[in-house]
Amino acid sequence: MLTRQQTLDATYRLRRLRRMKSLRRMVQESTLSPDDFIYPLFVHEGASRREPIGAMPGQFRLSVDLLPAEVEQLSALGVPAVLLFGIASYKDAYASYATQRDSVVPQAIRTIKRANPELVVITDVCVCAYTEHGHCGIVREDGYVDNDASLSILAEMALAHAEAGADIVAPSAMMDGQVQAIREKLDEAGFTETAIMAYSAKYASAFYGPFREAADSAPQFGDRRSYQMDPPNAREAVREVLADVEQGADIVMVKPGLAYLDVVRLVREAVDVPLAVYNVSGEYSMLKAAAEKGWIDERAVGLEMLMAFRRAGADLIITYLAKEAAEWLKGS
């Protein structure tokens, strides 16, 4: 029988493998690389328009003509994909701008694909930036967002993006059946190769605040709690994800990231499809603001945060930090 001290000597010496950097590298469980990153881009009409987004220092709304330079920079950094958000030049009750073939997002897709066919183009498919009321679907007279009436518009919007050359469409409206409606529409039109990345577990979160300024998509009345997920629920996220996989989602997503790492882990254990996490605007803005004040080390905290998503089980990270993090990783 070993004494307590002997047991400690013999087994509980976990620090042995932390002694040197090279040893730590050998036993590192998670990795972080620019290959994991997807960079969100906000696009609007016009020319040579590069407008800073106030609440998101370092992020801009870009006109289509500025995209080739932007994607060249991303490719040089090794970031393989962008997620496009369109800013509508006009809005109405039915989001007509969202389904137009020559609106800003299809233009952006064609421009990026001409500049760099290898860059993976993902497009956000939702109507909140395109409706006067700012909701993610068609609003009934009684103010309720009509699920099934919204599906055909979302499917048509996805088709417009696929026709323009999008590699992946990403439905984010949280309407039930949106993945199936889009899959059927794309397949009927012959776009069987276009993949779907579903915002499967998207929570009604206050962490989206700065994004609404960026995309000009704040709801004009009420909130999104009747369709986005309720923050106290985790098991329900698994049900949402399973439903999307059943409907044909190629990639599923949890959004936001930092406050929902338990959900990322649960989903990781429930499905085998690639899992993305959205490191949202509020998370980015908090990091930037605290770093600007000198209260935290932006680079160290930024990388630690991104690694946390990988440790929780995410394969892909949608992050506004993609460019900086790719640079930081080069130097580390």
Ligand SMILES: [Zn+2]
């Ligand atoms: Zn939306």
